[in-house]
Amino acid sequence: MKTSSKIRQSFCVPLCVAVFAAMALGGCKEERIARPDPVDMTPEAVGFYCQMNLLEHDGPKAQIHLDGMPAPLFFSQVRDAVAYLHMPEQSHAVVATYVQDMSGARWDAPGSWVEVDAPLYVIGSDALGGMKAPEFVPFTNPDDAEAFVREHGGRIERFSEITAEEALVDASEATESGQEEDIGARLEALSSQKGF
Structure with missing residues (x-):
């Protein structure tokens, strides 16, 4: 009897260790979500907020990948994506965020996609993004940012220093500067042209 008990014990201990190790490793796999690669913009890509074709707008863009979603959310401006990331509630977990690097790039031909926390950002410049609002301009090369x-x-x-207030303040300044009245005047002019 002692021999069979020893055999069971010598067999069960390694088996239990192997089972627990497999369960622990399996649990790790489920908790880690693979970071998706950035997606190239196509003619069908539209901005999340504006629903306008992104390829028709100059300046750097952004894309946010959400857990469980088949395609990223694209943003016409980097500032809009930063504002989205600062929103208190999200429908899905953010898996990855990419912005276009402006180091060595032109405003009408933004650079390659980089992770959102890789570049430095120029904030408060006179540069207007794709929607003609103040932009957060990303640069991986600090010398380019300084220039x-x-x-x-x-x-x-x-990126870690940008506050929600900075991401949202520009929209309120645009309203205060009379942009709302400009839109009203344009709508009124269109109405009178059409005879409404």
Whole structure:
């Protein structure tokens, strides 16, 4: 009897260890969500907020990948994506966020996609993004960011330093500057042209 008990014990201990190790490793796999690669913009890509074709707008863009969603959300401006990330409630977990690097790029031909926390951002410059609102301009090369500030004003911040207030303040300033009245005047002019 002692021999069969020893055999069972010598067999059960390694088996239990193997089962627990497999369960632990299996649990790790489920908790880690694979980071998707950035997606190239196509003629069908539209901005999340504006629903306009992104390829028709100059300046850097952004894309946010959400857990369980087959395609990323595209943003016409980097600032809009940062504002989205600062929203208190999201429908899905954010898996990855990419912005277009402006180091060595032109405004009408933004650079390659980089992870949102990789570049430095020029904030408060005179640069207007794809929707003609103030933009957060990403640069992976600090010298390019400094040169941009010298030419266009603003300041340099890391992504982790950008606050929700900074992401949202520009929209309220646009309203205060009379942009709402301009839209009203344009609608009124269109109405009178059409005879409404």
